[in-house]
Amino acid sequence: MAQKAEKRRKQILKAAFQAATEKGYESVTLQDIADYADVSKGVTNYYFKNKSDVFTQLFEWITSRIYEKEAASISEQETALKKLEAYIDRVFISPEENKNFYRVYLDFLSQVKNNDSYKEINQKFYENCWSIGREIIQQGLEEEVFEVEDVEQTAISIRCMIDGSLIQWLMRDDDQLHDYYRRTCYESILKILS
Amino acid sequence: MAQKAEKRRKQILKAAFQAATEKGYESVTLQDIADYADVSKGVTNYYFKNKSDVFTQLFEWITSRIYEKEAASISEQETALKKLEAYIDRVFISPEENKNFYRVYLDFLSQVKNNDSYKEINQKFYENCWSIGREIIQQGLEEEVFEVEDVEQTAISIRCMIDGSLIQWLMRDDDQLHDYYRRTCYESILKILS
DNA sequence: CATTTTATACTGACCGGTCAATTTATTTTG
DNA sequence: CAAAATAAATTGACCGGTCAGTATAAAATG
Incomplete structure (x- = not known):
């Protein structure tokens, strides 16, 4: 029963994500969400307090899922350099996934000031990202492959570079450039770490 | 006469900017713009085709103004290093100005996919930003203070770092961190250039 | 059959854009 | 130059439409 409710909740969140991907945060209506979830409008209001509640939970879900995947992909690697490479490869997963996620993420970022x-939620996401950066940097220092003065600051820089790169790529709206930006981002971070 | 119309147009654009700063792109109404401009609601539609037209012209105005100021600030300096410093100082002009501009800019970025x-307009802005980067890099190569393999790629990286830093700073919403992010951004770019 | 879940109908608020009416500025005319 | 005529600018009421949220009805569940 509780499982079924949880399933419905996820179904609605996924529908909201899909709707946001295609229509953009602000113009998504409750009807859109219901349509994508193949349920009626009443269901959304039954499982969520209101529209804002749907998006808050969606934002939380997206950011934690992203972090988990990033963390998982670096934990599979042994060396600092391999971890960094796995991290960037995971961040630049594919044009389609990046487009879907980052469009919605950008929508959320532009709403942060009002909510x-x-x-x-974003602060928590940042802290998770920085912790990934720190882990890679510290291991690189132990392996003596990186040369970093301020670990905290460098971890922050890494995420700035990643988000800046993905946003610029997204704005140029050219799938062909995806690989170019991945390499550019990776090489810049390597320089920052040396 | 045409001058007076131009003055009104600017007045409405400024009002739209102020409204967007405080309420966010999507929730700005024609009434808001009229209120901030101290005119009646009909005026906006008299000088602009529609609401979307207002924001298109506003986006154009903002991005070109930003570029002009950035270009002006580096042209005052002689050496590559001084130019870079002036550039970053200009980009991180002040917590208040950065907040106002980048909030609205972020709103626009999140709308790029639909418009x-x-x-x-943003593509043009990027090209202007990259040209600033190229100019600094090329001069630094001539002065032999930078060591860069791919000028184009590095110019792109610089802007990724700048935007990524400003967005992350903006999201953390702490004026005290403004100087920290300015330094972090500057130092990271220096590493990318060496 | 009682409770939970889903579907439908409805309401009130709000918004973009229109437009007729009014005010203000400019030009024409005797 | 003053009065009349015309044009430009401004106002705000209004309309069609949309949407979030609610209320209520219907169906499923156990």
């Missing part, structure tokens, strides 16, 4: 819950 | 005019 303290979003701000908090 | 080809926005995409084009």
